[in-house]
Amino acid sequence: MPKFHFLATDGMTKIDGHKYPHCDTPIIKYDPDKVYIQAVDNKGLPLSEMVKVNDTVCVGTVLGIRNDFNLPVYSSVSGKVVAIEKKTSTTVGRLVDHFVIENDKKYTKVNLPKLTSRTKEAVVDLLKKGSIVGLGGAGFPTFIKYNVKPGTVIDTILVNAVECEPYLTTDYVEGARSVNDMFYALPILMEIVEAKQAIIACKENKKHLIDAIKNAINEHKEVNAKLVLVKDRYPMGFERTLIREVLKREYEVLPSECHVIENNIQTLEAAGRLFRDGEVITRRVITIAGEAVATPNNYDVPVGTMLNDIVVNNGGYSCEEVKVINGGPMCGKAVLTTEIPVLLQTGGFTILHRYDIKAEPCWKCGACVDHCPMGLQPVQIQMAINRGDVERCHDLQVEKCVECGLCSFVCPSHIDVSANVSKAKLMARLKFKPGVKSQKEEQREKIKASLQKFKDLFKKKTPEEKKLIEEKKKEAKEAKLRSKQQKQEVKQTEKEGN
Ligand code: SF4
């Protein structure tokens, strides 16, 4: 159990969502002339079994295999591979090779075989072949979550339809549009992990999505699914905060430790289409919003579409100097170009006016501590990492940080506290494996254990013995006080002598 600071907001900070009006306008379908699909995995290593320049591809043709998780990378359009070019990758963080595919706009498609067997092996294998990853932004392979170790008890699949990040509304619009696909996947996934229930968590103010989920639950009464409404607070949609809010459970490293698998709503919808039709993810609905775009909206685009291409062909930018954030403004990462292709896990882009604010020194106001949903002390962690004390960061439980960005958001000195905490988290993870204790932690535990031992021994004493011990303790305390006073008197005399 993490230690909570007594002022921690526990995921209950109200921030402006900036979700209107684009959450209520129709999704715009956009088909680019070219798509750019990453030819390397998330570690930057080239894909294996890659197609070549001049090869003809269909929607669903395997372009190569990722080496990190052995997941296939699929073409999102039909047409021809015309080049391999360097483009910015938001996962690798630098320029890497991308397949450039000319879109013939015919969308000739090849699907995978549908799911025919409901065994765990068959389902996990199809999730892997279908390259289903977390569509809430993390991009973590879904097959790993469902390939639970024997003996692990999973009682709940928690569907995350909260989308607490400001500006982004893709789960809201696409989640509602394809909710029935999720109900195709849910019973299959519940069966393979023997989960008793599915809980769909949604914000209480997302009326359209709530109605869609309620209708789907009524239509699929055979699935033990229920809707739980949560408050419009940030960061309610993070795995840890949501599990705590909905199920009142905590975990150290993985939600399976507290018998939960958590998935984004769109991930399960994609899994449903894969199981039912053999369809892999080749299109995404993404939000492009923020004060620096002329028409904030949700766009249905093939994976690999360039951000700049979408914006320029749909109203353009509203100013010259823009700041592009991959994702939402709270935990998204700023990128220095608009030439970024849409990835499988892209939920959207926030485009704001570019302005630079100079950070001032920390004045120890404690706002970052008050607002941290994990009960951490970001200011202390920041000070520790600035002096290179990784052990202290570990002691302060930096590994519990969910990287929500709230500490930076509330800092009146405009310090990017969360960036410092993220750095500390990375360094602590490298130094301390999960479950490994720091020296200070071990010392504390030893002291705690010896105190406990003393308390247990004390309980076993007779009333007379207890009285004697209390008297001795009192005497020792008085002697300590006397010696302290004597020392002070000596010091005082020395001072006066000088
Ligand atoms: S919010 Fe900023 S100024 Fe206040 S204690 Fe935290 S780091 Fe310091």
Ligand code: SF4
């Ligand atoms: S980024 Fe980490 S330290 Fe900062 S508020 Fe969020 S959980 Fe707390």
